[in-house]
Amino acid sequence: MIEFRSLSLKELQDVIVQNGEPKFRAKQIFKWIHKGVEDFNNMTDLSKNLREKLNGLGYIKNMEVAQKQVSKIDGTTKYLLKLNDGNLIECVLMRYNYGNSICISTQAGCSMGCKFCASTIGGKVRNLTPGEMIGQILTVQNDIKEKISNVVLMGTGEPLDNFDNTIKFLELLKEPEGLHIGMRHITISTCGLVPEIKRLADLNYQITLAISLHAPNDIIRRQIMPIAYRYPMEELLEASKYYIEKTGRRITFEYTMIEGFNDKKEHAKELAEKLRGLLCHVNLIPVNTVVERDLKRSNQESILRFKNILEENGIDTTIRRELGSDIDAACGQLRRRYQEG
Secondary structure: OEEHHHOOHHHHHHHHHHOOOOOHHHHHHHHHHHHOOOOHHHOOOOOHHHHHHHHHHEEOOOEEEEEEEEOOOOOOEEEEEEEOOOOEEEEEEEEEOOEEEEEOOOEEEOOOOOOOOHHHOOOEEEEOOHHHHHHHHHHHHHHHOOOEEEEEEOOOOOHHHHHHHHHHHHHHHHOOOOOOOOHHHEEEEEOOOHHHHHHHHHHOOOOEEEEEOOOOOHHHHHHHOOHHHHOOHHHHHHHHHHHHHHHOOOEEEEEEEEOOOOOOHHHHHHHHHHHOOOOEEEEEEEOOOOOOOOOOEOOHHHHHHHHHHHHHOOOEEEEOOOOOOOOOOOOOHHHHHHHHO
C-alpha cells in the first residue's frame, strides 16, 4: 500500500498516469493531501471511480492523537501521536508573536544515547518516513485550525541519522502546491554526525543548523554524548566551518547547562576559545529533569555568568526561553510515561 503523504508531486504524477488517469489529477490530489485531508472520499472534485481507485492503492492518514498536554502558562501543546504500526512519537506546538512553530520527531526512539535526553532510553525502533514527518504538521494544523509557519527538527530522533527521509521531507515542505514553508523557516538539530553535516552543507539549503555541543572538550562531552567517541570535537568544528563556508549561514551551538558538570568559569572560557572566529551563536539550555537520569540544572547565577564570559569573548549567546514548563518538557518523557502506564 502506498503512503501518499510521502510522495513528491512527480512521484504522485507517475502513480496517477500508471493507473490510467490524466496527469493533472495528481496536482489536485497533492493539494488535498497537504491541506490536511485524510480520506480520499473527501476530495470532492475527483470522480467516485478515481476515489475508489486511490483507496485501493494506498492511504493518507498515518497517525492519530493518542494524548495531548496543553500548558496553562503559555499555550505550548505537546502531542503524543500513535503511528499506523502502533509506534509512538511526540511533537510540540509552540506559539510565538511571529506565528506557530512545531517541533517534530524524525525517528521512533533514538540510538544516539545522549544522557540528558529521555528519547534515547530504549534505543531507536525505526526511522520515520517523509510522510510521517509531514503528518505531524498536518495533524496539528487540523487540530488547532491554524497554519504552522516554522518547523524545528528537534523532537525524538537524530534527523541526520535518517538523512534521505529528512531531505525528502524538506523538499515536500517547500513544495508550492503543498505546505510551502521556506527553508529559512526550518531548523535542523544534530548531535554531530560529521559526514552528514558535510552532505547537508553541499545541498546549500538556507536552513538553520543547530549542533548539540554541550561541553567545551571531548573529555566532558564523551561522558554525556557517545557520538563524541566517533567524532571528536576537532572534527565536528571542522565540519562546522565547512558548513558555514558552503552556505554562508550562522550555526547555533546548543549547550545544556548541568550543575557542577559543564557550567564552570573555566568551561565557558575554554568554549569561547574553541569557537573564536566561527560564524555562530551559543544557545544555553537549563537541562530538563529526566527521572531516569541524575542530572541537575545549573542555577540562574551560573547560567548568567557563563553567558557573560562567552559574550565578553565575542560569542553571541542566548538563554533558551522555557516553554511548557508545566507539562512533560523533556523530549521523550510523554512517550515513555504513556508506554509504562
